[in-house]
Amino acid sequence: MLLHPMDYLTFHVDGEGAGDVPLSAALYRPSEGASPFSLLVLAHGAGAGQFSSSMKAYAAGLAARGVVTVTFNFPYTEAKRRTPDRAPVLERAFRRAIVASARHPPARGRRLFIGGKSMGGRMATHLAAGPAAWPDAPALAGVVVFGYPLRPPGRHQSGDRVSHLHRRTVPMLIVQGTRDPFGSPEDIRVATQGGAASAPLLNVLAVEGGDHSLGVPKSAPRTGASVLDEMLDGVVAWMRVQEAAGG
Numbered sequence: 001m002l003l004h005p006m007d008y009l010t011f012h013v014d015g016e017g018a019g020d021v022p023l024s025a026a027l028y029r030p031s032e033g034a035s036p037f038s039l040l041v042l043a044h045g046a047g048a049g050q051f052s053s054s055m056k057a058y059a060a061g062l063a064a065r066g067v068v069t070v071t072f073n074f075p076y077t078e079a080k081r082r083t084p085d086r087a088p089v090l091e092r093a094f095r096r097a098i099v100a101s102a103r104h105p106p107a108r109g110r111r112l113f114i115g116g117k118s119m120g121g122r123m124a125t126h127l128a129a130g131p132a133a134w135p136d137a138p139a140l141a142g143v144v145v146f147g148y149p150l151r152p153p154g155r156h157q158s159g160d161r162v163s164h165l166h167r168r169t170v171p172m173l174i175v176q177g178t179r180d181p182f183g184s185p186e187d188i189r190v191a192t193q194g195g196a197a198s199a200p201l202l203n204v205l206a207v208e209g210g211d212h213s214l215g216v217p218k219s220a221p222r223t224g225a226s227v228l229d230e231m232l233d234g235v236v237a238w239m240r241v242q243e244a245a246g247g
Helices: 053-064 087-102 119-129 163-167 185-192 224-246
Strands: 002-004 008-013 023-028 038-043 067-072 111-117 140-146 172-177 202-207
Touching: 008 087, 023 053, 023 087, 038 053, 038 087, 038 119, 038 140, 038 224, 053 067, 053 111, 053 224, 067 087, 087 111, 087 119, 111 119, 111 224, 119 140, 119 163, 119 172, 140 224, 172 185, 172 224, 185 202, 202 224
Parallel strands: 038 067, 038 111, 111 140, 140 172, 172 202
Antiparallel strands: 002 008, 008 023, 023 067
16 A cells, blocks of 8 residues: 555555456545544546546545545556446446445544446446445445436437436435536436435535536636535535434
């Protein structure tokens, strides 16, 4: 394990069976003075790995607010391929990352949240909609998605990307930009309303002017840094509510 001062710890997620390749991962520890309270395992989107600028900004910003945050690469990213793996492969890799993350001392025993950016967030919702399948890790407390890919840009719909959300057993927060071509916050609300009454609450945090990467135009009245701060403050406030509700 290599230590990057004031930044993150890197480690590898070992394989669990034939065909599994080791995955690179990074653990962002809460800043000195921050009170650590949860573990968030965060998956990257389809077009960039765990060390993309947005993933590092999310992870570092969350850690500064007390969240022990782990990022990792999916197998296709490790192999330097552009085309994402199929969903079952992505989900298996995500489960492996969850188990490996929970074993590290800074994360051990903390309430577990999972999430991700775009595709990574969608894979987190798949895991939340299925039975818990990670031994030696805490029970899932919630899901955080940065930019849910409701549908490809320019299409009214593309297959079913919402019905599984009604099978969740934990609360979920979707952070969605109002200019996101994959679906606006209102599109998310409309697409997910009328689901199973037993499903836990689904919250949508709208980022005014945000695109799919949650960035705002240079002409926006607020800077990208202030938007990021406000967004991460909202995410952490939501996570603290879920942790308090879980006892």
